[in-house]
Amino acid sequence: MNLVKPQTIAGVMELLPEKQIQFNYVLNTIERCFKQYGFLPIDTPLIEKDDILFAKGGGETEKQIFKIQSESKDMSLRYDLTVPLARYTAEHFQDLSFPFKRYQIGKVYRGERNQKGRYKEFYQCDIDIIGNGSLSIFNDAQLPAVIYEIFSQLNLKDVLFQINNRKLLNGYFKYLDIKDSEVLLRTIDKMKKIGMSKTEELLFSDIKDSEKVSKIIEFISSDELNEQKIKNLEKDDFNNIYSEGIQELKNVYEYMKLFNIPDENIKIDLSITRGLDYYTSTVYETFIKGYESIGSVSSGGRYENLTENFSKQKLPGVGMSIGLTRLFYQLDNLGLTKDYNAGRIDYLVIPMHKQFNEKALEVYNSLKNYKSCDIFLEDCKIKKKFNYADKINVKECIIIGEEEVLNGKVTVKDMKTGEQKLIELSCLI
């Protein structure tokens, strides 16, 4: 028979069980925190109709899409969890309670070019809070609190939330009499990558006015401490949109602290804009101090109307997202995932010979309700049995042989130290 070469498609992350346990540890930590903060789960299909996915217009996204071959219907794999959330919220509007706090963790698909740390299939972990008609600004402070809790539980407490409010920038651009502020926001979004002088160049080619460019650069680069920065911003009263921006940003900042995020983990940074059009006020990015090279580990912001393409209701919302697959790749590369090992089993019960299988099963049955454990019933040399125990990285082996059966005891072998002791079974439980 001709053998087929066993390999995954290109550009996907597939892990060995040992790494998968670490990956799942991160995923479970994220989900636990989402739930703990009162977010409700949803699980939408991976395939959506194209008219849903591209309701906003295709553009760049459409080029990256995985389309399903089908004679009668146009459908594709989802490329994010936000469009499905919008469709879900509009479809089930009558049955949902608002504010609708939902989380979703799932795979999404983008035909990115093959590149290290970039994946065609990757997990997104999203939380969003959707209001019906209106949504208080305090929700914008709870989302970072959830993200802070997650990274604390992953022993990465040293995160830095960079927050901003687009209204503030839009108000300032309006004051400078600049019309197309979306273009400028996208240019400024690149600053951390391309540097200040390149940004200045691009801004100049956007608006052709070096005086205004200088003012913008000065405005977005101010680096006072948070409290001082707000005080300075409050001194000006350019227009309504600007004032709204200040007030919202101040509220988010103060409530983040009330949600127990330390001040040193927050940075009001007016150069944070997020490239995406649909954010309208609060925007966030999150970095891990000392590991800024990873990039933002969680981003998001507030949008004015989630379901504008699907319904007449006005449903403002705010969301944050963790790109889990890329995050895990980076943390793993930095050697930071070593402690994420919950899920290994405590005991492996090993009969020395198959004649002790029954006794071993008895011991196994009495243990398994108290401890995570397994039993090894393959008929092979004892050395092979311990090799297996080593490989699956079990903590202790419970050995059942003649002596153990006669004395009604068990031998416990610590697989790290190699130490063995004969003890009463009841002492184990």
Next chain:
Amino acid sequence: MNLVKPQTIAGVMELLPEKQIQFNYVLNTIERCFKQYGFLPIDTPLIEKDDILFAKGGGETEKQIFKIQSESKDMSLRYDLTVPLARYTAEHFQDLSFPFKRYQIGKVYRGERNQKGRYKEFYQCDIDIIGNGSLSIFNDAQLPAVIYEIFSQLNLKDVLFQINNRKLLNGYFKYLDIKDSEVLLRTIDKMKKIGMSKTEELLFSDIKDSEKVSKIIEFISSDELNEQKIKNLEKDDFNNIYSEGIQELKNVYEYMKLFNIPDENIKIDLSITRGLDYYTSTVYETFIKGYESIGSVSSGGRYENLTENFSKQKLPGVGMSIGLTRLFYQLDNLGLTKDYNAGRIDYLVIPMHKQFNEKALEVYNSLKNYKSCDIFLEDCKIKKKFNYADKINVKECIIIGEEEVLNGKVTVKDMKTGEQKLIELSCLI
């Protein structure tokens, strides 16, 4: 703007959050049991190359596949978790420890006709144990023990494992001098659905020998108790394959009991064959007593060589699978999912007015490390706040108003009884 009608593609299950919590409860129970029994997680991509998916030949499966549109490569969505497991095991063979016990829970895709309780996208929850060269028959007994544990934890302890061994039937057919036993196994597989007399008809059209048909019907319909059935089967010694079948079936049956499955939950049933070609000895189906109409809730069996299309190694294995989406649909229809509500939050902290937001956050912060809780910061009428609490089905509300702030206490309202009491915060923790 033209609105797009928000709807999922046809034939998928999408749940409201309340039901999703119940669904996740079942999923988490399954995963917890898999882990507890020492199975390791893997997570393969949803997209596989077509030459992998159809290495065994396409046939009926290929017609149901969701193909990805692509210029250069042929790839599709997986239709089960077994082919990806085979590919995974062959691809990572050098890095795995055998016996390789893996679990995988994930969505698979089949273009089934739209029909109630049948889904195009559905979750499979699979456990398999793969040996390198050989694999002891005792593993065939551990799998039902895991499944038994799962259904016990779902309060569905009254399961019935119907077990059989294909070698037994193949040996018996050989003794009757029947060549193509695969055809007969597939016919017998239908018996529970089509009834005895229709099965007799089909068997006759398969082998054109009414005497042999009668013998087969008699052989597969015997309904003694398990112990007696084995004794009767052991009386005959038709050929080696038959004797092997008996010995294996007996071992699996006895070890299932040693794994603490009560005898009344096991039925040796010689009419269980499973339709699929690749099973070679042990086969199982699992029913819930009193709810047999649901169909088998977990099926599986042993196969001789998992990776035959991908490698020269001989890797025998045994597996069982739960079709979670269909199972949940059935349990929900029968009203059996009502108690699967873990995941609701305990407390909702409600400030009576926004001036108490800070105090409410203080209370919330001190509670949230001990209890699952949320805080409601929308600025709206108090009635609307309690409506929300009702809808998200929280157990108790913690109310913070003037009185509470003055006295340093909190009001706790039981949302079921409506009872309110003013207590010290410390009493809650």
